[in-house]
Amino acid sequence: MSSKKQHDSTKRVKPKKNLPVWLLLLIPLVLGAMYWGWMETDAKAKRKQNQERAEAQKRLQRAVGRADACAKNPIFPEKAGLRPPFFIDLRQIDGPGLKIIEARKGGKVLQKKEWSQVGTLGPYTLDKHGVIYTAPIPFVSLLDRPPSYYNKIMKIDAESGEMTPFMSLPAAKEPTDQNPYGVVGMTYDCANHSIYVSSLAGSGTDDEVGRVFHIDLATKKILHQLEGFDALGLGVFTTKSGKKLYLGHARSPEIFSIDLDDSGGFVGKPKYEFSLAAQEGGSYDNAHRIRFLRDNVMKIKGIEFSFSLMAASDPQRNIYLFDYDAAKDAWSFREAHPQGK
């Protein structure tokens, strides 16, 4: 007991080798003031940023609905004698490539030779000028083209129907036979005249290195890039809480969403929305296409996707419909049924 007292006492009376007390007090005060000043500046900036974001949100809230409503059909089918309405056929029945078919029984079919020369085409989207953007995908076998071929976007001119390469996309890793897929999903955003494109190039069993690109159509510039997410179908929709990109996960039957800022950039990380398999009548499907209809309905085309090649015949496709409930700012499941049934 006594020794402890002595030790304590010694400690108090001998502050040897320390800096002067005034200096020790001054340093944290100065640093504290600097920090406070910096924090205040930062807080101001953040307040401004939040204000801007709130205003942007308000603007967006006024326009709940799909982001590709301005997209229109190309002119060239009518020039070629087709009578609207017509649809873009990418089912690959009777050969590869794209066809434009009049939407009536016995309707005329338009297929330019060059449209089938690029191979099987998968996703597509239209822009406000009627330009078609599409991408080749592997189908049945890799005999004619290696996996590296499939990470590019093709463009079909709205006036002439001429198909030309638009741009190639950078893969996170070299594509291999284990995953021959590149570009698999595409959607248009009227607000920025831009497209979102998903690519699975380089993803493997244990490495999810898929990318989602946000591309300016006027400049072909990649504006934003989301890393490490394998997405199939894509769709942009403005909800009450802001504009979102919806992503169909290629590795599970789940749908995710990610917030978009005014410039179309990604904010935060993809958030889980719902699972197709968990819906009444749902299957272990992957969301292959996500489209938004006029009355705020999300239409998802679900297929079996396992990073393997597609079989020759028509795969089983299931349609899932969800309604946007603005009051709850949430999607509610309506029904699931096989396509065409």
Add this chain to the structure above:
Amino acid sequence: MKFSFPFFILIFWLLLGCQSENDSSSEHHQKASSPKAAHRKADLLTYVNHAQILSQVPDVQLFKDKIAGVLKQSNPIMPLPEKEISPQDLFFAQAIALQDKEFNVQHLLPETKAPLLNMVTDIRPAKANEIRKIQVAGDLVLVESYNFYYNTVRQAFIDKTSRKVVKVVSSPGKSPHLTNEMQVLSQKIAMAYPQVQTQLGLTTGAIPASYEVVVRSSKCERSRHLCSAVIVTRKGSEESLWILVDLTELKAIGYQWMPRWDERRPQLVTERSLQNEVITKNYCQDTTTIERNRWRIHYQLTNSDGIEIFDAYYNGKPVLTSAKLVDWHVSYPDKKDFGYSDAMGCPQFSSAAVVAFEPPEIEPIRNKGQEIGFSFVQDFRSPVWPKSCNYRYQNLFEFYEDGRFRVAGVNLGLGCSNNGWYRPVFRIDLADEQGQVVEAWEKGKWVRWEKENWNLQEKNASFSPEGYLFRMTNKDGSGYYLQPNNGQFGDHSRGDHAFTYVAVKHTGEGEEDMSTLGPCCHTDFEQGPERFIQPAESLTGQNIIWYVPQMKNSDKKGEQYCWVETRVIDGHEGFQTYQGVVGPMFVPFSTKNK
């Protein structure tokens, strides 16, 4: 007053930390979080003796008897037991629905009038959204039935006042309401399997009070059967065992451990997800070894070359370095250049379109009751076989106790028409460390091939008196004869008519996985392997045999080959297959018996 060093660290950490956070928020390239499938224990119960296991479950037999009784009726539909109808005053609706022509339209197969099994699965007041959808006003009762053959749900809406059917809706592929009876049956089936009991740490099928059991609908996407999932959770545990039950064939399909059900982010097991999980983990990522009947072989499912047998030993001696089937070339002569180069392989992350759903099947080969070897079969299917333009192939290997072995391919249809030609491309690498001489039977004698070469088994091809076409001799005088299939192997096959190529073994010529070797539709020797023998090099003793048999399908009654027909079996959909088999036998010899 003393200020310790950690205080400064704290200040700088705050400064740097905040700065760093600020930086990252302006970064465009982001790392997203997404679910990674954690390793979970799962297995398929494909080759267990279901009949034996389920013979211990009286409810299964009772249900089968009930089905047999229903199928004898003119209106083959199993009504919903009265006790399952709630409220009871809706009982009248069942009788009305069962009299309605449109509701009962799927009770017989139109072509043969064979009875199809139907079951009433639900009777209840129609929900507001259902009434909205059919656009018929009124106080409506819904009667739901399930057709096992078409895998279709039909719903009759009955007006409670007029007691008439006002609307019938058909929903193909939809899962019906699971009746209490089916839920109880699902649980009894699931718990009868010793494999399931072992997973749960039980010794009988009785579930102790410390476990919770939930039965819910699941999907059998590939078989298109009615399926349920029995989910068993030990109280307090974060994991549940999902057991998938096929209620069309009345058997368990397999099981998988999953995280406990979370309403916020449900994760489910279906037939497709379970098959992909088990096959990928156990057969695509791992090599398996079999030792039996004097053989030791290794095998693994490949990306696109089917299942590969490699490093096969007979009596401890290396015999086969590798054998695999790299492509099926399918052509339809009535349509120029129309066909496919089909690759078989793993169900996920592969360049195959015809994939493995089930594990390989290993069966003893018997002769007069005596086991003389074993067969090894790996099945591959297009997702919705046997619909048009879907294919089903098999790798077949046979290993005999006397040292013979066979490398074969099986075709089970259906393809795109009844005029299809199939040309599977085999790559066979016999063990030949010391060098091997290749001889072909030509004009009544063995003729040594000095250079790379090919040969076609024409209709008038000559074989050695024993039926052999090639002889591969090792330096020690032992070796193997290649005996083409001329229908002599007891499998009703119609011969190989094969192109055989002998090439010098080179790196990059097929020892690794080959996504696709050749085009679909060539009818001559240009099937792909010809590229490895042009220009012809001198044979060095290290050889690869490429073997491309040819077979044509047929749907002609009594002559079906490489074909499949849909049948009604116990009121549900079944298939009658007519296999086409090709592939040579390798027969060993030593200097003594050469």
